[in-house]
Amino acid sequence: MDRNPSAQTARVRTAIFPVAGLGTRFLPATKATPKELLPVLDTPLIQFAIDEARAAGIERMVFVSHPSKSAIERYVRADEELEATLRERGKARLADMLSDNALDESETQIRFVMQDEPLGLGHAVLCAKDHVLPGPVAVILPDDLILGEPGCLSEMIDAYDPQKAGHMVATMQVDEEAVSSYGVLDATGRDGALILAKGMVEKPAPEDAPSRQAVVGRYVLSGKIFDDLEGLPPGAGGEIQLTDAIAKAVDGEGLCGFRFTGTRYDCGSKAGMLSATLAVASEDTEYHAVVGRTVEAADVAVTAAE
Ligand code: UTP
Secondary structure, X not given: OOOOHHHHHHOOOEEEEEOOOOOHHHOOHHHOXXXXXXXXXXXXXXXXXXXXHHHXXXXXXXXXXXXXXXXXXXXXXXXXXXXXXXXXXXXXXXXXXXXXXXXXXXXXXXXXXXXXXXXXXXXXXHHOHHHOOOOOEEEEOOOEEEEOOOOHHHHHHHHOOOOOOOEEEXXXXXXXXXXXXXEXXXXXXXXXXXXXXXXXEXXXXXXXXXXXXXXXXXXXXXXXXXXXXXXXXXXXXXXXOHHHHHHHOOOOOOXXXXXXXXXXXXXXXXXXXXXXXXXXXXXXXXXXXXXXXXXHHHHHHHHHXX
């Protein structure tokens, strides 16, 4: 038993995976295949996100999905029939891989909640409210792929200290002209990997941006986030924005950014997905003959965007 009550309440036990979006940037691919199941080589984006949450010791995973995206639940849960068929056909290694990937209820609790209409990321997180364990929660956007060891969420949970800031958002430095694509921190100082902040602005024009610290898809949020999301009016793009609820709590809960060590790929965009695929392929000798020089060019592009 944990004797320190404050450590107990600060433990991050739940991860929310919002996966109900329309994925319009990937149409027509996403007409019948959820964006979160698009693969980097052979591994769907959702699998990378699940692995990251597992490595961070998450006990409960809440997937906020849409009725038209039932393939996500099918992917996440074990498929014993397929595994048995693979074993019968002498493909035990593939069956073992599927079995390892599938979430096992005895190890990790799984909940599926439906967001019937994609009303925004903030609304998706609010849909998870009744399914989270007590304490702060993590939010992982699977289309933001962050590669590196340790995983971004593990790093964030290690660094999370509600005494310093109840809300922590993953941030990376972007070029000035890129700030208008992100939420941007109003930074006040630095404490190791933490960037102390007094606010956050959604998609500012470069001349109005308070910093170049852009928020990407990993969050550790105080449980109070649900109160702040409740009744929040639609913000930018007519959507209920998670950023607005985080910004609302700056004075009470406190806010900081976290500079993770891995490399982030925006796999919600075609260019990001292509960069991620080339980066992963370049790590495997099987593909060296195919990627060759192309990888060097892609590495340059990714580094330039950081
Ligand atoms: P995005 O804004 O990148 O996803 O949301 P999108 O809306 O599906 O994609 P585009 O812009 O139309 O191409 C980031 C994550 O939040 C989820 C998405 O599924 C994605 O994983 N999301 C977004 C929701 O679950 N609900 C929403 O209402 C919006």
